Amino acid sequence: MSATSVQELVGERRIFVRNATGLVRNARLLDVSVFNAAGTTVIPYATGLFYIFTIFPRANLLAAIAIGGALSAITWGCLALLTATMPRTGGAYIFNSRILSPIAGFVADWLDLISSVLAMALWTTWFATVGLSSAFSAWGALENSPTVSNWASAMTQHGWEFGLGVALTVAMFGLAAVSLKKSLRVQNLTFFLSVGGLVVGMLVMLFTSRASYIAHFNHFAQPYTHVKDSYHAIIAEAVKAGYTTAGGYSASQTIGALFVVFTTSIWAWSSMYVSGEMRGARSVRRQVIAMVGTGTFQISLFFLATLLFYTTAGHTFFVANNYLNTVGKSPLPSPPYYTLLAAVAAGSPVIVGIILFTFVLNIWCGFWQLVWQTSRQIFAYSFDGILPEKFAEVNDRTHQPVFTLAILGIACIAMTAWATFAVNFFNVWAYVGLFAFVMLALTSISAIFLPVRRRQDYESSGAKISVLGIPVIQILGVGSLAVSVFYFYLAFHYPALLGTATVLQSIIAILVVAASAVLIFTVAKIYRDRRGTPLAYAFEEIPPE
Amino acid sequence: MTAAGVTSVGEQAAGSAIVQDALRILHEAESAGVPLRLLGGLAVLLHAPPEVDRRLLREPKDIDLMTKERQGKEVIALLSGLGYEANRQFNAINAGVRQLFYDTRNDRQIDVFVGSFTMCHKLPLAERIELDPLTVPLAELLLTKLQIVKLNEKDLRDIFALVSGHPVGDRDEETINASYIASLCAQDWGLWRTTKMNLQCARETLTEYVGDPDRRRMITDRLDALGSTIDKAPKSRRWRLRDRLGDRKRWYEDPDEVG
Numbered sequence: 001m002s003a004t005s006v007q008e009l010v011g012e013r014r015i016f017v018r019n020a021t022g023l024v025r026n027a028r029l030l031d032v033s034v035f036n037a038a039g040t041t042v043i044p045y046a047t048g049l050f051y052i053f054t055i056f057p058r059a060n061l062l063a064a065i066a067i068g069g070a071l072s073a074i075t076w077g078c079l080a081l082l083t084a085t086m087p088r089t090g091g092a093y094i095f096n097s098r099i100l101s102p103i104a105g106f107v108a109d110w111l112d113l114i115s116s117v118l119a120m121a122l123w124t125t126w127f128a129t130v131g132l133s134s135a136f137s138a139w140g141a142l143e144n145s146p147t148v149s150n151w152a153s154a155m156t157q158h159g160w161e162f163g164l165g166v167a168l169t170v171a172m173f174g175l176a177a178v179s180l181k182k183s184l185r186v187q188n189l190t191f192f193l194s195v196g197g198l199v200v201g202m203l204v205m206l207f208t209s210r211a212s213y214i215a216h217f218n219h220f221a222q223p224y225t226h227v228k229d230s231y232h233a234i235i236a237e238a239v240k241a242g243y244t245t246a247g248g249y250s251a252s253q254t255i256g257a258l259f260v261v262f263t264t265s266i267w268a269w270s271s272m273y274v275s276g277e278m279r280g281a282r283s284v285r286r287q288v289i290a291m292v293g294t295g296t297f298q299i300s301l302f303f304l305a306t307l308l309f310y311t312t313a314g315h316t317f318f319v320a321n322n323y324l325n326t327v328g329k330s331p332l333p334s335p336p337y338y339t340l341l342a343a344v345a346a347g348s349p350v351i352v353g354i355i356l357f358t359f360v361l362n363i364w365c366g367f368w369q370l371v372w373q374t375s376r377q378i379f380a381y382s383f384d385g386i387l388p389e390k391f392a393e394v395n396d397r398t399h400q401p402v403f404t405l406a407i408l409g410i411a412c413i414a415m416t417a418w419a420t421f422a423v424n425f426f427n428v429w430a431y432v433g434l435f436a437f438v439m440l441a442l443t444s445i446s447a448i449f450l451p452v453r454r455r456q457d458y459e460s461s462g463a464k465i466s467v468l469g470i471p472v473i474q475i476l477g478v479g480s481l482a483v484s485v486f487y488f489y490l491a492f493h494y495p496a497l498l499g500t501a502t503v504l505q506s507i508i509a510i511l512v513v514a515a516s517a518v519l520i521f522t523v524a525k526i527y528r529d530r531r532g533t534p535l536a537y538a539f540e541e542i543p544p545e
Numbered sequence: 546m547t548a549a550g551v552t553s554v555g556e557q558a559a560g561s562a563i564v565q566d567a568l569r570i571l572h573e574a575e576s577a578g579v580p581l582r583l584l585g586g587l588a589v590l591l592h593a594p595p596e597v598d599r600r601l602l603r604e605p606k607d608i609d610l611m612t613k614e615r616q617g618k619e620v621i622a623l624l625s626g627l628g629y630e631a632n633r634q635f636n637a638i639n640a641g642v643r644q645l646f647y648d649t650r651n652d653r654q655i656d657v658f659v660g661s662f663t664m665c666h667k668l669p670l671a672e673r674i675e676l677d678p679l680t681v682p683l684a685e686l687l688l689t690k691l692q693i694v695k696l697n698e699k700d701l702r703d704i705f706a707l708v709s710g711h712p713v714g715d716r717d718e719e720t721i722n723a724s725y726i727a728s729l730c731a732q733d734w735g736l737w738r739t740t741k742m743n744l745q746c747a748r749e750t751l752t753e754y755v756g757d758p759d760r761r762r763m764i765t766d767r768l769d770a771l772g773s774t775i776d777k778a779p780k781s782r783r784w785r786l787r788d789r790l791g792d793r794k795r796w797y798e799d800p801d802e803v804g
Binding site for chain 2 (some may be wrong): 021022023024025089144277279280379392394396397398400401544
């Protein structure tokens with residue numbers, strides 16, 4: 001029989017105390033950890049690198065990733081402690097509305113909700129442009145197949161971009177409406193497969209020498225560049241187009257690149273919104289693993305992947321390739337994402353297939369992260385009475401908020417249309433970050449005030465940890481607030497980060513979304529007051545677990 | 546249990562407000578065609594025959610109920626109609642598996658398990674829910690206690706009350722169906738592990754709860770008979786594979802406290 005005898009276990013046994021009935025919640029620690037990493041691992045590396053080198057070609061990316069990761073860890077730690085204190089569906093909305101002010105909590109969280117719906121549009125459009133198109137173009141070029149290459153071109157057309165985005169939205173929200181457990185299973189599967197593909201790509205780069213890599217690349221690119229030494233020709237072409245290697249790394253550009261690292265990688269706190277469904281959510285250890293652990297994992301993977309690609313493919317080549325792609329002068333048939341660069345060196349069609357198509361799977365888990373999070377934000381608003389009760393209804397058969405998911409799906413399709421036909425990619429990405437960081441700033445302030453404004457909750461929680469008599473949550477709250485302020489400083493100091501929008505336009509965008517939240521809150525307040533169920537009652541207590 | 550569904554002790558306990566409330570819920574559920582049965586301390590109390598040591602029995606604070614899968618909506622309608630206040634947020638998030646209601650007048654909580662009972666281990670309690678008119682069958686009732694990794698005083702009392710009041714055999718009615726318990730344990734290594742651990746614990750702590758040596762011997766014999774039936778049941782392939790890992794991998798869930 002088993003390793004430990006029954007007698008041994010009984011020998012250590014104690015009689016325990018239990019005050020209430022138990023409940024095994026749906027989401028395991030693994031599920032929420034994967035959830036936190038799903039939107040920041042794999043594809044964001046490709047889009048993040050592309051984004052950074054477009055704006056800051058002289059940034060020391062490795063330094064930016066390390067510094068950005070360290071600063072993000074302050075926010076992860078702060079939110080992990082806050083979530084362990086009040087693990088509720090609705091996360092930051094519950095913290096801010098109960099610790100600071102109901103209307104401020106709602107306004108900040110509404111901004112985050114809109115940020116997430118905008119981010120959904122990024123993921124749905126990436127399905128065609130970043131995912132399928134880059135995979136087909138690399139596959140077509142490597143296998144010398146014009147048919148597959150034509151598919152790649154088709155994917156970049158707006159009709160396909162929108163159509164595939166809609167198909168993905170319907171599939172995603174459809175599964176979410178059927179079952180949370182199934183959605184979590186698919187989340188984990190797509191995440192591990194896509195990370196597996198990334199690791200395969202990293203191993204290929206690890207075991208390829210620079211000379212061998214250049215030979216592979218020249219063989220691949222010769223039909224497109226029509227020169228023997230395509231590797232150095234690409235660098236020369238980039239220099240001719242304006243890219244300069246003179247002066248080496250720029251400290252100023254490296255600091256600017258932190259904005260992109262934050263926008264790519266800071267989201268490892270997303271599980272605070274679903275902590276009402278997490279097992280053992282009151283445990284500080286589990287929250288720290290889910291947020292700080294996951295964040296550290298994904299930022300370390302980002303760092304390692306970048307280091308390997310620099311070492312094997314060469315930093316100058318890597319940046320020059322991205323630069324040419326940005327200015328529209330790349331001779332290559334596919335964007336120079338790490339997937340293409342790794343696939344070039346892979347040799348075997350099977351490995352190429354794994355690298356390219358597991359990359360596409362990452363779209364699913366990255367998108368899902370936003371779906372689960374936003375549906376729970378709306379749930380929380382509805383439970384408090386800000387939105388109609390209909391938004392908190394669950395389907396009798398599936399027990400999922402089908403109505404809320406349908407509304408979110410429609411909003412997602414509208415945003416996908418906007419992102420496809422009407423707006424610059426950089427604008428969308430900038431708004432995603434700016435809106436969310438308003439919420440992060442306010443939540444950091446909530447962390448600072450928690451021990452004062454909700455003393456009893458703080459003292460009865462595992463987050464009651466002090467250093468030199470100062471609560472750690474307050475120290476992390478101050479640090480996290482500084483990170484948020486620094487983010488806004490970067491956004492407004494380097495206007496190129498805002499895409500085609502100006503600083504003023506960005507501020508107006510924030511104010512417009514905030515004003516819509518104030519309007520919703522005011523209407524709800526008037527309606528509830530007239531019905532004799534004042535909105536204020538809801539905010540007097542934390543919702544039951 | 547008698548034809549009316551209540552034993553002698555149960556009949557005495559029927560005077561208490563909580564038992565009356567529970568019986569009223571079951572009566573209304575039956576009228577509405579909703580399969581609903583008691584579990585927990587109330588179920589143990591209602592099953593207790595006169596010879597059970599009264600010190601082992603307790604008056605529960607809350608009402609625990611079990612219903613079949615996809616009966617959640619009907620239960621919400623039933624209990625809300627009877628004046629119990631639903632925990633709307635909890636029920637919306639956990640409606641598929643659990644529901645919480647409050648009896649605000651009596652400061653009581655009503656916990657409804659939907660479809661299956663999932664705590665440290667998952668038990669298919671809804672499968673044989675119709676065997677007993679008021680509670681889940683005795684075998685399942687005992688298992689809801691034996692599956693708890695961190696037993697408390699009340700759990701141990703309930704185990705002793707059930708085992709001292711009912712023989713162990715291979716059928717149901719007023720007998721603890723050891724064969725059924727063994728068949729579940731033979732499928733699920735984790736359940737087997739915790740059940741065996743708790744049977745041993747019960748033997749070791751019995752003297753603290755039961756003073757009469759004859760009664761202690763009877764309870765020990767019954768616990769041994771149950772353990773022996775569990776040991777003899779042929780184990781599934783999955784069980785045998787899991788057994789190789791033993792305690793190196795955690796074999797149970799650690800439920801959160803709610804309510």
